[in-house]
Amino acid sequence: DAKTTQPPSMDCAEGRAANLPCNHSTISGNEYVYWYRQIHSQGPQYIIHGLKNNETNEMASLIITEDRKSSTLILPHATLRDTAVYYCIVRVITNAGKSTFGDGTTLTVKP
């Protein structure tokens, strides 16, 4: 699985959009970009995933650059409950979900 690079921490004001970047310059053509988050002392929670097109669901939007070497997770209106560690992972879709976690980004949403 390709390696990802994320900033260690970010702050965001409550109600504003949170934009979390991820670099995955060695991504392979058959690898998807997945985002998870982990709230303190809980198991990770799936957020969104994509291959090359931008994706949106009820939680977030995922923007993947045309060359697929980086992506951005967007939380459109961050709330205090979005404070968590966010992990960007790239992996193939055929291995039943095996994921290698990097260090992630600690997002702190402030009032």
Place this chain on the structure above:
Amino acid sequence: GAVVSQHPSWVICKSGTSVKIECRSLDFQATTMFWYRQFPKQSLMLMATSNEGSKATYEQGVEKDKFLINHASLTLSTLTVTSAHPEDSSFYICSAGTQAYNEQFFGPGTRLTVL
């Protein structure tokens, strides 16, 4: 989304004892389950991958005789920490997936404290 449970949610044991942690997929059949360990302020580290009815595949550096994994059915996998020591104290998380899903579902985790 699919639900994965873990039991117990926390456990405290004495050094030298063995502890079993259960991971269940509640509303789907998981052909593959994964076990992770997470130390404070660190990321998740994959320990092993287990497929129903076969031996688990352990990641490099993980002692298979110390961390026994059983995946006897499509909805249950167990991790037994044998002869636990204080350095085994950690947050253990399982996840479950199938080839049919594009995502894996994580359990809530089990906090193990070895005294």
